[in-house]
């Protein structure tokens with residue numbers, strides 16, 4: 001495979017993957033397009049792991065709990081293709097339309113995600129994770145990748161996808177990449193395009209609050225730390241939806257520090273909903289105690 005190709009149907013994608021040298025493995029990077037440098041890091045990781053990289057670009061309507069959010073989601077396919085071209089050969093773009101992913105005979109799955117699906121994004125965006133589970137399972141069934149690459153910015157999404165992969169016993173290894181941030185600390189997101197310069201500055205309070213929490217974690221328990229951090233956050237112009245300090249595996253809110261404890265934040269900056277998360281306690285710090 002020498003050049004980037006763009007395919008719109010499952011049939012063409014399968015044909016292309018069948019031509020693939022049996023020895024070269026396939027990695028999938030699922031996206032909704034509007035690619036930014038954070039996505040490109042995921043693609044670079046995938047390129048380092050596999051002989052063929054499928055980047056799917058599909059704005060999945062069933063994971064949006066507000067119709068206008070789906071309609072306003074940025075769509076920049078031509079630009080996406082041109083940035084991917086620069087990442088070298090062996091990349092296949094899979095840009096299906098709705099009926100390719102959800103044909104008439106498609107039966108939506110409704111997986112019981114338990115606590116993982118009930119908190120944070122699950123609580124504030126009802127139905128969102130069922131939409132994610134459906135589309136990611138469809139993509140995994142179509143592409144059958146050895147590796148699937150996701151960004152840690154959507155921390156809860158990764159927990160849900162790992163649960164789904166395990167539940168259906170799917171043969172793919174989930175690879176995660178760190179959140180890509182601007183020098184200012186703002187996590188890259190396709191939604192940042194909707195922020196004015198002033199809002200981009202205001203949004204830095206999210207990163208600042210998580211750094212404050214890292215500092216607070218050395219002196220206070222999670223409940224006290226969270227209270228102080230919320231007071232700090234609420235002095236900003238953003239509207240906080242949740243600030244949770246969670247166990248990294250169960251996503252339960254904690255009242256004692258555990259290795260890998262994370263803070264997760266969702267907030268509105270003007271009309272734009274932003275999410276972010278950060279590890280607060282590394283493994284070493286707990287074992288030092």
Ligand code: PAF
Pocket residue numbers: 030031032058060063132135136154157
């Ligand atoms: O993280 C995203 O962009 C989406 O939720 C995903 C995983 C591509 C599914 O539509």
